[in-house]
Amino acid sequence: MSYFSEIINGTKTLLTGMRITGKYFFVNLFTRRDVITQQYPDNIDTLEMFDRFKGEITLFHNENNEHKCDACTLCEKACPNGSLEVLGDKAKDPETGKNKRFLVKHIYHLEMCTMCGLCIEACPQDALEWGQDFHHVEYDRSKLTKVLNKPGSKIIPGLKG
Amino acid sequence: MKEEFLTDQLKTQEYFLNMGPQHPATHGVLRLLLKLDGEILRNVDMDLGFIHRSIEKMCERDTYKQIVHLTDRLDYLSSHINNEAVALLVEKALNIEVNDRIKIIRTIMDELTRISSHVLWWGVMGMDIGALTTFMYGFRERELINDIFEETCGARLTMNYNLIGGLRYDIHENFVKRVKDFVAHFKKKLPEYDKLLTGNIIFRKRLEGIGYISKEDAIAYGLNGPTARGSGVSCDIRKIHPYSAYDMVDFEEAIYTEGDSYARYKVRIKEMWQSLSIIEQLIDKIPEGEYKVKTKAVIKLPAGSFVQRVESARGDFGVFAYSDGQKFPYRFKFRSPGFANLTALNKMSKGLKIADLVAILSTIDVVVPDIDR
Numbered sequence: 001m002s003y004f005s006e007i008i009n010g011t012k013t014l015l016t017g018m019r020i021t022g023k024y025f026f027v028n029l030f031t032r033r034d035v036i037t038q039q040y041p042d043n044i045d046t047l048e049m050f051d052r053f054k055g056e057i058t059l060f061h062n063e064n065n066e067h068k069c070d071a072c073t074l075c076e077k078a079c080p081n082g083s084l085e086v087l088g089d090k091a092k093d094p095e096t097g098k099n100k101r102f103l104v105k106h107i108y109h110l111e112m113c114t115m116c117g118l119c120i121e122a123c124p125q126d127a128l129e130w131g132q133d134f135h136h137v138e139y140d141r142s143k144l145t146k147v148l149n150k151p152g153s154k155i156i157p158g159l160k161g
Numbered sequence: 162m163k164e165e166f167l168t169d170q171l172k173t174q175e176y177f178l179n180m181g182p183q184h185p186a187t188h189g190v191l192r193l194l195l196k197l198d199g200e201i202l203r204n205v206d207m208d209l210g211f212i213h214r215s216i217e218k219m220c221e222r223d224t225y226k227q228i229v230h231l232t233d234r235l236d237y238l239s240s241h242i243n244n245e246a247v248a249l250l251v252e253k254a255l256n257i258e259v260n261d262r263i264k265i266i267r268t269i270m271d272e273l274t275r276i277s278s279h280v281l282w283w284g285v286m287g288m289d290i291g292a293l294t295t296f297m298y299g300f301r302e303r304e305l306i307n308d309i310f311e312e313t314c315g316a317r318l319t320m321n322y323n324l325i326g327g328l329r330y331d332i333h334e335n336f337v338k339r340v341k342d343f344v345a346h347f348k349k350k351l352p353e354y355d356k357l358l359t360g361n362i363i364f365r366k367r368l369e370g371i372g373y374i375s376k377e378d379a380i381a382y383g384l385n386g387p388t389a390r391g392s393g394v395s396c397d398i399r400k401i402h403p404y405s406a407y408d409m410v411d412f413e414e415a416i417y418t419e420g421d422s423y424a425r426y427k428v429r430i431k432e433m434w435q436s437l438s439i440i441e442q443l444i445d446k447i448p449e450g451e452y453k454v455k456t457k458a459v460i461k462l463p464a465g466s467f468v469q470r471v472e473s474a475r476g477d478f479g480v481f482a483y484s485d486g487q488k489f490p491y492r493f494k495f496r497s498p499g500f501a502n503l504t505a506l507n508k509m510s511k512g513l514k515i516a517d518l519v520a521i522l523s524t525i526d527v528v529v530p531d532i533d534r
Contacts, residue, residue: 014363
């Protein structure tokens with residue numbers, strides 16, 4: 001007797017589960033109400049990431065191609081993996097006549113970066129910020145090493161170094 | 162007569178079978194060396210170390226601020242809780258007092274992480290048994306939590322949101338609304354989980370009475386987290402040593418005494434209900450205040466040893482630091498819950514069929530990067 005009742009109860013539990021999957025199957029077949037997946041490569045033009053999304057580290061540039069970095073290398077020291085290399089040089093400031101550091105190259109090894117954000121926190125000038133781009137796939141590892149400061153860019157004048 | 166003939170003439174011999182390191186049911190690069198007699202397990206040996214990254218040694222060359230982001234890479238499904246463990250340790254050592262806002266946000270994030278981890282476990286558990294649908298349904302709910310994390314913390318898996326002395330950012334303006342929406346949504350979905358999987362006859366038969374471990378053995382093997390609570394061991398760090406805002410909330414420790422795979426399954430389902438209740442109690446109580454306490458640029462711990470325990474989604478996650486007063490720790494040790502739980506695998510699965518091993522491994526809920534470090 002218990003053998004048959006087990007068969008009946010077992011079938012009942014299977015049908016209970018099938019009702020749920022069946023409900024979702026038919027509802028989403030016609031209305032797509034519970035569909036949360038995105039058609040990723042197709043929606044690439046309209047895809048918007050959250051504003052805090054950590055895609056990559058970027059150096060802020062204003063419209064005059066000026067950045068805020070004075071090559072103090074605090075970001076380089078804060079980085080746990082050596083992802084950042086700040087190359088600076090010294091030159092005489094025409095206004096004060098003192099030697100002043102300026103940025104030559106801000107090298108960013110994206111392939112080593114773990115997106116911990118310690119460099120951004122360490123920067124006293126708020127020169128670094130998050131970029132939302134996440135299309136980092138390359139065939140060659142060396143292409144992931146980037147120079148963050150744009151060619152010909154200068155520090156914003158009047159910013160204290 | 163017939164049986165005698167079989168045992169005399171057709172002698173079976175024990176043989177060894179490799180399971181892993183590239184096996185989908187081992188949840189990562191875990192190699193199990195199985196000693197089998199036909200289909201019956203005689204012994205299970207574990208071979209670990211395939212993704213050993215020497216994180217503990219790396220901690221010795223990193224400052225305390227830099228250590229926090231490495232803990233994301235241990236148990237990646239409860240990364241927020243791991244971050245908090247290091248933050249709490251340093252805060253305890255330096256007597257930094259954080260305000261209630263930080264404590265409550267941390268606790269809400271912890272519980273969201275726990276739900277996210279358990280939902281993923283639930284999906285994968287079903288898939289290991291052979292119910293592929295649960296995997297899709299589990300990820301559907303997990304996606305909503307991931308969106309909450311992405312909006313506030315900036316990342317979906319390795320959030321790295323806890324800092325020493327607070328949080329990296331303040332919560333996003335949509336955070337409270339999103340969490341409330343999620344709680345309302347998930348309350349409707351959890352009973353569906355029960356209907357779909359918990360009551361299912363095939364699922365029940367695969368789990369009930371399988372992988373039994375007694376309370377005494379669970380204590381002897383040092384099991385912790387939901388795995389131990391399935392055997393009736395009361396071991397919730399949130400109750401024993403409350404940290405953050407766990408002393409402000411009222412919740413029940415999920416304990417079942419059967420000790421089999423099904424009990425461990427029920428523990429995690431109940432924990433999801435409890436996590437929802439904790440979030441509901443706290444979400445309206447987030448007070449105004451600073452989200453970060455100002456700390457020194459270079460943090461130096463006083464000489465001595467410090468310990469902090471937290472309850473991660475897998476159990477008792479412990480952090481130990483021995484400092485000699487420098488800006489780097491002399492020794493940094495993580496006590497991972499998965500490693501202790503995995504040691505009991507042989508005890509649980511001896512004498513059972515090979516297919517049961519997959520189910521047992523699933524109820525232990527191993528995350529291999531946590532075990533190997």
